[in-house]
Amino acid sequence: MRLLNSLLLGGSMLAMLAVPTLAQQIVVETSNGKIAGQASTYVDGVSVFKGIRYAADAGGANRFLPPQPVPAIDGIYDTSNYGATCYGLPYAPILMPEEGVDLDPNAPSEDCLFLNVWTPGVDSGKRPVMVWMHGGGFTGGSGGTIRYEASRFVDNQDVVVVTLNHRLASLGFMDVSAVAGDAYKDSGNAGMLDIVQALRWVRDNIEELGGDPSNVTVFGESGGGSKVTTLMSMPSAQGLFSKVIAQSGIATAPITVEAAQASTATVLEAAGVTDLASLQSADVTKLVAGGNWGPVQGSTLPRGPFAPDADPAGKSIPLIIGSNFTESTFFNNTPTKPVDADGLKEAFAKGNFTGRIPAERIDALMDGYRALLPGTPDHEVFQIIASDIWMTQLVSRVADLRSGQDAETYVYHFTQRQGGRDGELNVPHTAEIAYVFDNLDLAKATVGEPDADDRALATVMSTAWANFARTGNPNGEGVPEWKTWNDGKNGMIFGASTGSVADPFAARLAVLGEALKP
Numbered sequence: 001m002r003l004l005n006s007l008l009l010g011g012s013m014l015a016m017l018a019v020p021t022l023a024q025q026i027v028v029e030t031s032n033g034k035i036a037g038q039a040s041t042y043v044d045g046v047s048v049f050k051g052i053r054y055a056a057d058a059g060g061a062n063r064f065l066p067p068q069p070v071p072a073i074d075g076i077y078d079t080s081n082y083g084a085t086c087y088g089l090p091y092a093p094i095l096m097p098e099e100g101v102d103l104d105p106n107a108p109s110e111d112c113l114f115l116n117v118w119t120p121g122v123d124s125g126k127r128p129v130m131v132w133m134h135g136g137g138f139t140g141g142s143g144g145t146i147r148y149e150a151s152r153f154v155d156n157q158d159v160v161v162v163t164l165n166h167r168l169a170s171l172g173f174m175d176v177s178a179v180a181g182d183a184y185k186d187s188g189n190a191g192m193l194d195i196v197q198a199l200r201w202v203r204d205n206i207e208e209l210g211g212d213p214s215n216v217t218v219f220g221e222s223g224g225g226s227k228v229t230t231l232m233s234m235p236s237a238q239g240l241f242s243k244v245i246a247q248s249g250i251a252t253a254p255i256t257v258e259a260a261q262a263s264t265a266t267v268l269e270a271a272g273v274t275d276l277a278s279l280q281s282a283d284v285t286k287l288v289a290g291g292n293w294g295p296v297q298g299s300t301l302p303r304g305p306f307a308p309d310a311d312p313a314g315k316s317i318p319l320i321i322g323s324n325f326t327e328s329t330f331f332n333n334t335p336t337k338p339v340d341a342d343g344l345k346e347a348f349a350k351g352n353f354t355g356r357i358p359a360e361r362i363d364a365l366m367d368g369y370r371a372l373l374p375g376t377p378d379h380e381v382f383q384i385i386a387s388d389i390w391m392t393q394l395v396s397r398v399a400d401l402r403s404g405q406d407a408e409t410y411v412y413h414f415t416q417r418q419g420g421r422d423g424e425l426n427v428p429h430t431a432e433i434a435y436v437f438d439n440l441d442l443a444k445a446t447v448g449e450p451d452a453d454d455r456a457l458a459t460v461m462s463t464a465w466a467n468f469a470r471t472g473n474p475n476g477e478g479v480p481e482w483k484t485w486n487d488g489k490n491g492m493i494f495g496a497s498t499g500s501v502a503d504p505f506a507a508r509l510a511v512l513g514e515a516l517k518p
Contacts, residue, residue, distance in 0.1 A: 028122055030205045033073025038080060040118070042439075043151040049117040049209065050144065051083035054201035055194060058086075058167055059110030063280055064176050064187040067113060067197040082106055082144030083114025087288045088168035089139040106144060110171070110284055115164040115198050116143055118150040119210040126212040128469040131162045131202060131241070133220030133227040135249070135430065138191060138294040139169040141223065147430075152438045156459075157466035160211035162202055166194035170267055171284070173293040175260040179268060180276045188260045188296030192230060199231075199240040217243040217469040221433055225249025225321075230295050232305040232314035243472055245320040245465060247436070248327060248391055248429055250398055253304045254297040263291045306401050315405040318472040320465075322412030322432075322491075323395050328386035330429035335379040337424060347382050353389060361515045368511035383426055388505070388512050396505050399485040409485045410474055413504050415495030416457055419448020432494070438462040453496070461494055 026037045026047050037049035055067035062068050087108045120127070132148060134141040143163030150161035166172060172191025177184045186193060203213045218228040218241045225246035231237040232244060233251075271286040273279045295301050305314050328334040333350040335343060348362055357365065369381045376384075395411060402409040414432040418425055425431075425446070434443035435458040440450040447454060464474035464482065474482050474492075480499045483490035489503040 026122055027076060028208050030073075030208060031201075032070050034076045035073070035079050036076050037117075037122075040151040042149060043155045045120060046151045046155050047119050047122055047209075048151065049079040049119075051079050051081055051114045052077075052117065052201075053083070053113065054115050054164070054198045055113040057111040058113055058171075058190075058194075059284065061280055063110065064171070064174065064180065064184055064190055066186055066190065066193045082116060082142075083165065084109035084112045085142040085144065086110075086112035086165050086168045087171055087284060088136065088141070089288070089290055106142070112165050112167070113194055113197075114144075115162055115201065117206075117209050118154045118161045120154045120158055120160075121210045122208070123210050124207075125158075125210045126207070126215075127210055128159045128466065129162065129202060129206050129211040129213070129216045130159055130465070130469050131164070131199065131216060131218050133195065133218065133224035134163065134165075135220070135222035135224050136168070137223040138173055138226070139223075141168075146442050147433055147439075148437065149439050149442055150437055153436075153462055153466075156438060157462055159466050159469055160206060160209060162198075162206070164195065164198045166198070167191040169293045170264075170287055170289050170291065173255075173260070173296060174264045174267060174287075175257065175296055176264060176268070176279060178261060178264070179273060180279055186298070186300050188255075188257070188298060189300045192227070192234065192295050193236070193300065195227060195231065196234065196236050196240065199237065203240055214242075215470070216241040217245060219245035219247070219320075219465070219469075220249065221247040221430060222249040226251045226294075229305045230254075230301065232317055233303060233307075233311045234301055235311070236300060238311075238313050241317075243318045243468060245468065246322075247432060248323050250321060250394055251295070251305055252394075253307070254295045254301050255292065256297055259292070260296040263293070267291070306398050315402075316407050318407045318409075318468070319402065320410045320412065320468055320474065321395050321398060322414065323387070323391040324429060324431055325413065325415045325427035325495075326380070326383040326387050326425075327391050327427075327429040328383050329425045329427075334383055334386055336383075336421070336426075337379060338377055339379045339382075344378055344382060347379070351382075351386050351389075353386070356389070357515045365511065365515040368514070369508065372507050372511065380426060384508070385512065388508055389516075392505050393509055393512065396509060399489070403486050403489070405486075408472070410468070410482055411485045411491040411504075412482075413491055413493050415493055416454070417495075418446050419451075419454075420444065420446045423448070427495075432461070434458070435461040435494070436465050457494060457498065460498060464492075 037047050040046035040048050053070045085106045085108045134143050148163050175188035220228045226249045228244050229251040267289045399411050434440050438458045464479045467476040468474040482492045483500040490500045491504040
């Protein structure tokens with residue numbers, strides 16, 4: 001690998017690079033050619049490479065195919081800006097957008113298979129590599145948003161962070177083999193195959209950027225958590241990573257081929273697609289459609305990662321999983337202000353829980369949670385119940401499934417109340433991201449104005465995550481002892497009182513179980 005100070009480059013080369021200042025230009029050699037990165041604008045000493053192609057344009061003749069090789073770079077490729085966002089569906093209405101911040105500022109395109117790298121040193125440091133999968137389910141989001149800015153994280157923890165885009169929604173998970181032929185048999189998992197290809201790029205190139213290709217952790221939040229756990233059961237992903245962190249998202253069973261093909265038929269009929277030629281030429285906006293899009297069971301994904309017959313390779317991977325105290329306040333079907341009895345009844349109806357919890361059990365459920373949470377207003381009790389139904393019980397169940405396996409499972413629960421919106425969001429979905437990335441000042445719409453406690457907690461969490469990436473164990477100096485779930489169902493509480501607690505969900509889930517029983 002060659003590190004070239006661009007001050008030595010000639011004038012014509014400088015014009016090719018087209019970056020703001022000479023001092024910020026950092027050129028490295030990759031397997032496809034030279035790329036030019038810049039110094040971070042947030043932290044001195046960190047180099048940032050944005051919009052690196054890891055696969056070819058996924059439109060036209062490449063539409064719905066597995067990711068195709070990147071053409072060789074002619075000259076020096078400028079990585080000053082994030083690449084285009086992949087086409088997807090708009091975010092569902094939520095209560096807590098980052099006010100004043102466009103979470104996906106780049107225009108969508110099928111030419112969207114880009115990744116971004118933050119490194120504290122373009123050298124032979126062989127640092128742990130942490131590859132982040134964005135949220136948004138399997139239908140939205142991108143790796144190029146401000147909430148994933150990793151300069152402070154990599155500087156303080158001496159790790160390399162990678163974020164990426166991949167095909168989304170119908171363009172990433174539609175099985176078109178019925179009209180396009182056998183070459184498209186894996187189109188139902190094109191989005192996941194993109195991620196595998198990005199991991200191959202990391203394997204082949206990250207050493208040139210100061211990382212260790214033999215020590216890669218995949219981590220992600222919400223849909224990103226589902227993606228990283230899905231990778232655990234993909235044969236093509238084996239050997240490309242060795243540790244997993246899933247924040248507020250865990251893969252369950254993949255979509256069946258029959259269900260995927262039925263959804264696909266509906267979209268293709270509406271778009272007027274009848275064969276391969278019309279599939280490749282169709283207006284992309286007519287192919288981007290709502291639906292239950294996600295990984296599809298098949299040769300690239302034989303089963304879910306936590307199925308009884310799951311791939312044994314996944315069972316040997318150390319795992320961190322966890323959730324937030326009131327995940328539900330991220331969404332607009334959860335009250336964030338006090339409610340009366342009618343308002344509480346409406347909240348259960350909006351949350352679609354009345355079909356799962358008989359009306360005659362709701363009072364007992366509320367009373368049970370009130371007893372465990374004395375002094376908590378009813379609208380916040382509902383927030384916690386909704387979050388336990390949606391996420392906490394899944395975390396507990398998966399941790400139990402893993403408890404008899406060889407690899408350690410570490411469980412956390414994030415309880416730090418957020419200051420944004422005068423604290424009414426409590427501890428919403430996504431809130432922990434700013435603490436993991438240690439970029440609180442970029443997330444004030446959620447965090448509020450960070451205080452000393454917030455900053456101390458961010459240091460602890462980012463350190464624990466980096467420790468895990470380095471060794472498979474989050475413990476170390478500055479981190480309270482984090483005991484494993486394997487040994488006594490221990491979980492780590494990250495909040496006002498940080499520390500390990502034996503089975504932190506047991507009492508709440510016992511009450512919830514009574515309400516949910518057949």
